[in-house]
Amino acid sequence: MNKLNVKEIDEKWQNFWLKEKIIFKNTKKNKKFYCLEMFPYPSGKIHMGHVRNYAIGDVLARYKSMNGFNVLHPMGWDSFGMPAENAARENNLDPKDWTKKNITTMKKQLQSLGLSIDWDLEISTCDEEYYKHQQELFIDFYEKGLILKKETYVNWDPVDKTVLANEQVIDGKGWRSNAVVERKKLSQWFFNISKFSNELLDDLKLLDEWPEKVKLMQKNWIGKSIGCQIDFEIDKNNKIKIFTTRPDTIFGATFLALSVDHPMCKEFEKQKDFIEFKKRSSQVGTTEEAIANAEKIGFKTGLNAKHPFIKNKTIPIYFANFILMDYGTGAIFGCPAHDQRDFDFATKYNLEIIQVVQSEEFRENKKLKKAYTGDGKIINSEFLNNLNIEDAKEKIIQEIERKKIGKKKISFRLKDWGISRQRYWGCPIPMIYLKDGKVVPVDRSELPIKLPENVDLNSKGNPLANHPTWKKTKYKKTGESATRETDTLDTFVDSSWYFIRFCSPRLKDKPFDKKAFSYWMPVDQYIGGVEHAILHLLYSRFFMRAIKLNDTDIKVKEPFKGLFTQGMVCHETYKNEKGEWLSPEQMSKIDKSKVVVGPAEAMSKSKKNVVDPESMIKIYGADAIRWFMLSDSPPDRDIQWSNEGVAAAHKFIQRVWALNCRILERKNILSSEEEEKTFLVNINKYLFKITNLIEKFSLNVAIANVYESIRFLEENLAKSVSNQHFLNAQINIMKAMMPFTPHLSWECLSRLEGKDFYTKIEWPKIEKTLLIDDKVTIVVQIDGKKRGLISTNRDSLEKEVIDAAKKIENITKNLKDKKIMKNIFVKNKIINFITK
RNA sequence: GCCCUCGUGGUGAAAUGGUAGACACAAAGGACUUAAAAUCCUUGCCCGCAAGGGAGUGCCAGUUCGAGUCUGGCCGAGGGCACCA
Numbered sequence: 001m002n003k004l005n006v007k008e009i010d011e012k013w014q015n016f017w018l019k020e021k022i023i024f025k026n027t028k029k030n031k032k033f034y035c036l037e038m039f040p041y042p043s044g045k046i047h048m049g050h051v052r053n054y055a056i057g058d059v060l061a062r063y064k065s066m067n068g069f070n071v072l073h074p075m076g077w078d079s080f081g082m083p084a085e086n087a088a089r090e091n092n093l094d095p096k097d098w099t100k101k102n103i104t105t106m107k108k109q110l111q112s113l114g115l116s117i118d119w120d121l122e123i124s125t126c127d128e129e130y131y132k133h134q135q136e137l138f139i140d141f142y143e144k145g146l147i148l149k150k151e152t153y154v155n156w157d158p159v160d161k162t163v164l165a166n167e168q169v170i171d172g173k174g175w176r177s178n179a180v181v182e183r184k185k186l187s188q189w190f191f192n193i194s195k196f197s198n199e200l201l202d203d204l205k206l207l208d209e210w211p212e213k214v215k216l217m218q219k220n221w222i223g224k225s226i227g228c229q230i231d232f233e234i235d236k237n238n239k240i241k242i243f244t245t246r247p248d249t250i251f252g253a254t255f256l257a258l259s260v261d262h263p264m265c266k267e268f269e270k271q272k273d274f275i276e277f278k279k280r281s282s283q284v285g286t287t288e289e290a291i292a293n294a295e296k297i298g299f300k301t302g303l304n305a306k307h308p309f310i311k312n313k314t315i316p317i318y319f320a321n322f323i324l325m326d327y328g329t330g331a332i333f334g335c336p337a338h339d340q341r342d343f344d345f346a347t348k349y350n351l352e353i354i355q356v357v358q359s360e361e362f363r364e365n366k367k368l369k370k371a372y373t374g375d376g377k378i379i380n381s382e383f384l385n386n387l388n389i390e391d392a393k394e395k396i397i398q399e400i401e402r403k404k405i406g407k408k409k410i411s412f413r414l415k416d417w418g419i420s421r422q423r424y425w426g427c428p429i430p431m432i433y434l435k436d437g438k439v440v441p442v443d444r445s446e447l448p449i450k451l452p453e454n455v456d457l458n459s460k461g462n463p464l465a466n467h468p469t470w471k472k473t474k475y476k477k478t479g480e481s482a483t484r485e486t487d488t489l490d491t492f493v494d495s496s497w498y499f500i501r502f503c504s505p506r507l508k509d510k511p512f513d514k515k516a517f518s519y520w521m522p523v524d525q526y527i528g529g530v531e532h533a534i535l536h537l538l539y540s541r542f543f544m545r546a547i548k549l550n551d552t553d554i555k556v557k558e559p560f561k562g563l564f565t566q567g568m569v570c571h572e573t574y575k576n577e578k579g580e581w582l583s584p585e586q587m588s589k590i591d592k593s594k595v596v597v598g599p600a601e602a603m604s605k606s607k608k609n610v611v612d613p614e615s616m617i618k619i620y621g622a623d624a625i626r627w628f629m630l631s632d633s634p635p636d637r638d639i640q641w642s643n644e645g646v647a648a649a650h651k652f653i654q655r656v657w658a659l660n661c662r663i664l665e666r667k668n669i670l671s672s673e674e675e676e677k678t679f680l681v682n683i684n685k686y687l688f689k690i691t692n693l694i695e696k697f698s699l700n701v702a703i704a705n706v707y708e709s710i711r712f713l714e715e716n717l718a719k720s721v722s723n724q725h726f727l728n729a730q731i732n733i734m735k736a737m738m739p740f741t742p743h744l745s746w747e748c749l750s751r752l753e754g755k756d757f758y759t760k761i762e763w764p765k766i767e768k769t770l771l772i773d774d775k776v777t778i779v780v781q782i783d784g785k786k787r788g789l790i791s792t793n794r795d796s797l798e799k800e801v802i803d804a805a806k807k808i809e810n811i812t813k814n815l816k817d818k819k820i821m822k823n824i825f826v827k828n829k830i831i832n833f834i835t836k
Numbered sequence: 837g838c839c840c841u842c843g844u845g846g847u848g849a850a851a852u853g854g855u856a857g858a859c860a861c862a863a864a865g866g867a868c869u870u871a872a873a874a875u876c877c878u879u880g881c882c883c884g885c886a887a888g889g890g891a892g893u894g895c896c897a898g899u900u901c902g903a904g905u906c907u908g909g910c911c912g913a914g915g916g917c918a919c920c921a
Contacts, residue, residue, distance in 0.1 A: 628860095634849080
């Protein structure tokens with residue numbers, strides 16, 4: 001009996017799958033399954049996170065394929081983005097070449113995992129063949145009014161002359177230039193995602209195969225709140241529109257606060273002290289926490305507004321740094337007694353505080369220490385008095401609408417999606433600027449608008465804008481000269497429709513083929529990390545709706561029917577005496593007493609706790625890596641990588657191989673009906689469990705049952721079971737292992753069935769008749785405590801069970817001095833004697 | 837600050853309200869071996885040689901014949917949002 005050469009079988013079967021593509025040869029067209037894992041960014045090498053993501057997906061794809069589904073399991077590359085630009089700059093390369101090289105390496109690495117991916121469908125977002133269609137979609141959306149240009153504030157790096165993403169701003173400085181980042185107003189392109197706010201929120205209900213957590217995160221992100229707008233009059237010609245969700249507290253309003261970006265500002269922009277105040281307002285830290293905890297400051301305008309419900313009462317108007325212009329109307333009324341921010345502000349500027357809500361725990365009190373935001377009854381509010389908050393809200397809105405000074409209004413936290421990036425390595429925005437200032441889309445016949453080659457990435461500012469000729473063009477309709485948009489698209493745009501492109505990836509003239517689309521979409525199971533719970537998934541949902549708006553034949557609303565978010569891959573962290581991070585490799589080479597072992601954390605280069613998948617595959621083979629990755633923790637939880645764990649997985653694979661050899665060498669045994677039956681029942685039960693557990697995504701438990709089934713087979717080698725049944729059992733278990741360890745399974749199966757290859761392997765059939773065991777184990781309890789076990793025939797009656805239970809020595813002993821008051825009997829499960 | 841999730845052996849974990857710790861890692865002891873590796877077996881907190889018994893799923897209460905599982909409160913860890921009016 002030889003040891004299995006895992007390297008050999010890895011290569012053998014990987015080549016076979018690539019050539020034969022039999023996993024995708026399915027005849028049953030009516031059962032489709034679109035299995036998709038989030039495509040990777042080609043950063044250079046695959047990491048363990050990829051391995052986990054794609055191992056989970058592959059289990060599902062193979063499992064579904066074996067169950068007769070026509071499976072779509074493609075892979076592509078999210079290949080535009082900053083790292084390519086940075087790497088290119090550092091190494092004096094073309095981003096395209098750098099990206100291509102990485103794709104080649106990573107593709108080979110993914111293939112070495114034995115994934116059942118149809119590489120004929122491979123796409124890469126930086127290919128003209130891909131982004132051409134994206135530009136077409138952009139024009140579609142533009143024509144439907146889903147794209148707009150707006151002025152917004154951006155993080156501006158004055159040295160690099162570029163816009164920075166929030167995460168590129170570190171301590172208020174540019175990550176590369178280290179220059180103090182400025183707030184600059186810039187005209188940028190936006191997708192009008194907020195148009196769908198309500199729909200995107202409501203349709204979360206349709207996503208019953210999504211994790212609740214992700215739906216909740218999206219719900220909070222969209223942030224619907226119901227409130228109302230109210231006009232506050234300054235004088236006959238001027239009024240201020242405010243937004244509030246607490247109109248019930250209007251009698252507690254003691255000031256108005258406006259955003260420093262509010263249109264009212266214009267009247268103050270000549271005043272020195274206002275300019276200074278505005279400057280101070282924008283000088284808060286960059287972290288969100290810093291913003292939230294920043295001191296509340298205000299600028300007194302000297303103006304007063306009339307209180308809409310209290311005669312002759314006026315309240316002062318302030319500009320305040322804590323009011324956001326892009327939420328509500330950019331103005332609020334301050335009710336210090338019932339809003340902590342307003343309370344802080346009022347305390348600082350000595351403004352009146354009027355309590356209008358009272359509860360048991362929060363009686364009316366002249367000296368409030370903090371705002372009260374809880375439930376209660378309305379006080380000090382004329383016609384609202386004694387109402388609860390909900391009723392008061394309703395009544396005051398009615399009153400406001402009757403007086404025509406405002407109306408009920410729903411506000412969303414979700415803002416439009418800014419898609420302009422002042423970068424080179426992205427999809428060019430297919431718009432041009434005409435001489436008269438008009439902005440128009442390029443003619444569709446001119447697509448794709450290709451990125452120029454040989455750009456200078458080292459000069460400051462946007463490389464496309466700096467290019468000597470690229471932006472110069474002509475407007476096809478009139479022939480007049482025009483200038484190209486030099487911004488490129490956010491890479492989230494690329495990934496917002498790639499799953500659609502996979503349905504017809506080679507189609508030349510259109511983004512997708514409708515027939516292929518309606519067959520494959522939606523994605524049945526999408527798998528990826530939680531880090532994309534909001535943006536990527538929300539943007540994709542938006543795209544689906546935008547495409548639907550453009551083409552009424554499209555019936556699919558939600559792109560991803562099922563979503564699964566896998567956990568991260570963690571590893572222990574190590575530090576030496578100096579407190580420097582050590583890699584697992586370094587750590588194994590030095591004196592262990594000098595190493596401080598830290599808790600397991602997500603693998604990251606900065607903590608040096610990464611393990612390279614490629615080297616692991618070389619040592620243990622693809623199956624062992626896949627097996628361990630899935631065996632140790634539920635797939636949605638973090639997993640702790642351990643080399644002992646993979647080594648054990650490898651040992652197990654050898655054990656299965658050894659078992660396979662022993663079965664092939666097994667001498668036929670005269671079978672006994674009873675032993676054979678028990679054998680078949682057990683094998684069938686394992687298959688049944690494994691099937692259900694895969695369906696439930698409990699892959700770790702499925703694997704635990706494979707372990708048990710293999711041990712069961714080992715222990716039964718000498719039992720009176722015919723060779724034919726034994727062989728059959730092993731064939732079925734190997735099939736059940738196939739999604740996890742495809743190389744081992746194919747190798748074992750080809751030996752067991754004496755064939756070199758297979759046309760198609762089907763999932764083992766579960767014999768329903770064998771699932772019901774004749775014997776059951778019943779727990780015997782006295783007063784709820786377990787005192788023994790009995791084995792009885794299935795469906796034994798209460799009396800029989802009681803008689804049998806009372807024959808157990810331990811039960812007799814324990815019942816001796818007690819009187820049984822009653823019995824609790826649950827068929828096939830439990831008998832509980834209650835004594836007193 | 838608001839919202840959500842999770843607390844089970846040395847570790848990762850399992851358990852439709854019904855045998856807590858399946859399965860695996862690590863550790864200790866043992867078997868085989870001249871020895872080691874490999875492999876296999878046993879143990880797992882307390883009492884007991886054992887049979888068996890006791891405690892036991894973050895803490896405190898409750899519902900139930902019976903709670904890791906359900907309910908309420910507390911403590912702890914992780915995640916999301918964060919001046920959103």
